[in-house]
Amino acid sequence: MHRLAMTINRNQPETLPARPQALAWVDRAPFFQAGLAGYSDAAMRLIARRHGCPYCVTEAMLDTLLIAGGRGLKPAYLTDDDHPIAGQIIGSEPGEMAQAAKILLPFGFDVIDVNLACPVKKIRKRHRGGHLLSAPDTAVDILAAVRDAVGDAVPLTVKLRRAFDDTDEMAANFHRIFEAVIGLGYAGATVHSRTVRQKYNGPGHRPFFAELTARYRDAMADGFLVFGSGDVFTPRSIFDTVRDSGLSGVSVARGAIGDPWIFEHAHALMRGEPLTPPTIFQQRDVLAEHFELSVSLHGERAAGRMMRKFGIKFSRHHPHADVVKDAFCRVSTLDDWRAVLDRYYHEDGPGTPIGQVSPDETGTTETCEVV
Numbered sequence: 150m151h152r153l154a155m156t157i158n159r160n161q162p163e164t165l166p167a168r169p170q171a172l173a174w175v176d177r178a179p180f181f182q183a184g185l186a187g188y189s190d191a192a193m194r195l196i197a198r199r200h201g202c203p204y205c206v207t208e209a210m211l212d213t214l215l216i217a218g219g220r221g222l223k224p225a226y227l228t229d230d231d232h233p234i235a236g237q238i239i240g241s242e243p244g245e246m247a248q249a250a251k252i253l254l255p256f257g258f259d260v261i262d263v264n265l266a267c268p269v270k271k272i273r274k275r276h277r278g279g280h281l282l283s284a285p286d287t288a289v290d291i292l293a294a295v296r297d298a299v300g301d302a303v304p305l306t307v308k309l310r311r312a313f314d315d316t317d318e319m320a321a322n323f324h325r326i327f328e329a330v331i332g333l334g335y336a337g338a339t340v341h342s343r344t345v346r347q348k349y350n351g352p353g354h355r356p357f358f359a360e361l362t363a364r365y366r367d368a369m370a371d372g373f374l375v376f377g378s379g380d381v382f383t384p385r386s387i388f389d390t391v392r393d394s395g396l397s398g399v400s401v402a403r404g405a406i407g408d409p410w411i412f413e414h415a416h417a418l419m420r421g422e423p424l425t426p427p428t429i430f431q432q433r434d435v436l437a438e439h440f441e442l443s444v445s446l447h448g449e450r451a452a453g454r455m456m457r458k459f460g461i462k463f464s465r466h467h468p469h470a471d472v473v474k475d476a477f478c479r480v481s482t483l484d485d486w487r488a489v490l491d492r493y494y495h496e497d498g499p500g501t502p503i504g505q506v507s508p509d510e511t512g513t514t515e516t517c518e519v520v
């Protein structure tokens with residue numbers, strides 16, 4: 150285990166528990182890239198990996214779309230350099246979720262992750278995502294059905310929010326589901342520190358993480374992984390969160406949009422090295438590569454729409470952020486993109502450290518647009 154993790158992870162036992170190979174990265178780097186609907190496609194994941202991200206989660210894939218096949222399977226296709234990776238499924242009904250998990254296996258996912266976190270409102274009165282935290286029987290049935298379907302083929306994990314809302318009843322539901330996750334042999338869980346009702350309003354409730362790791366200390370000592378999610382926008386906040394909570398690690402979500410360097414900088418912190426913002430030329434290379442990867446995945450038109458929102462986030466590293474942001478807002482084609490790079494990224498120089506970015510400033514809210 151790396152030295153920094155040894156010193157920051159108070160709850161971690163001296164001897165490391167046995168881990169599934171697919172999750173062994175956690176002993177070297179306590180962070181990964183979260184699922185982000187509408188963002189964390191293969192292009193964003195590959196860029197993150199090239200900057201030191203050890204593990205990625207796909208955006209939530211709706212079970213019924215996977216079952217329907219055809220275009221519904223598009224987000225499940227993986228390249229050889231996109232591992233280790235968790236394929237995340239979301240849905241309402243145990244049988245369909247089990248079927249969806251089985252469909253993902255031949256695509257080569259290293260882990261299957263069950264989404265019990267998405268706050269997007271109930272669809273046709275059916276619970277799914279975070280709404281299942283208010284329907285614990287169904288949530289547990291889904292977890293059990295996925296477990297039965299996958300068997301020991303790959304490790305299973307789950308993504309939850311800390312509760313549906315702040316009532317005692319919902320706190321009890323959370324723990325009932327969490328205990329089932331452990332009892333069913335899931336390898337780990339990622340918990341977003343906001344409630345489902347809270348959506349993205351206000352900060353997450355960080356003290357919940359320490360309560361959680363204290364309560365499930367025995368399971369963690371046996372190897373169960375508990376990750377935190379919420380408000381991780383800087384490399385330092387990765388380690389602050391882990392140190393204060395005893396978590397196994399954290400996921401980087403909005404903080405990774407337009408900032409793949411967050412992973413490189415997290416590694417630099419572990420080595421005790423200073424953090425240097427990406428130079429203009431480093432930014433240009435990543436922007437060019439990200440667009441090309443996006444074009445190869447989605448075609449030029451869709452990539453143009455998709456990359457606009459990335460360009461806006463990337464522009465924060467540029468000394469003339471406002472002008473560059475405006476220019477990215479008008480991009481449609483690969484040529485438009487290249488024109489922005491030629492105009493604003495043609496001369497090298499230091500980039501701007503983006504520091505602490507508040508959730509509001511990121512301007513992104515979860516849509517769980519199902520892909």
Ligand SMILES: Cc1cc2nc3c(=O)[nH]c(=O)nc-3n(C[C@H](O)[C@H](O)[C@H](O)COP(=O)(O)O)c2cc1C
Nearest residue numbers: 183184185186208209378379380381402403514515
């Ligand atoms: C636009 C957007 C899409 C998201 N999509 C997913 C998703 O598909 N699966 C998932 O587990 N979480 C999803 N999330 C939640 C994030 O993974 C993360 O838990 C949340 O943003 C809190 O972390 P942050 O405050 O560091 O961004 C999404 C969040 C946003 C903003």
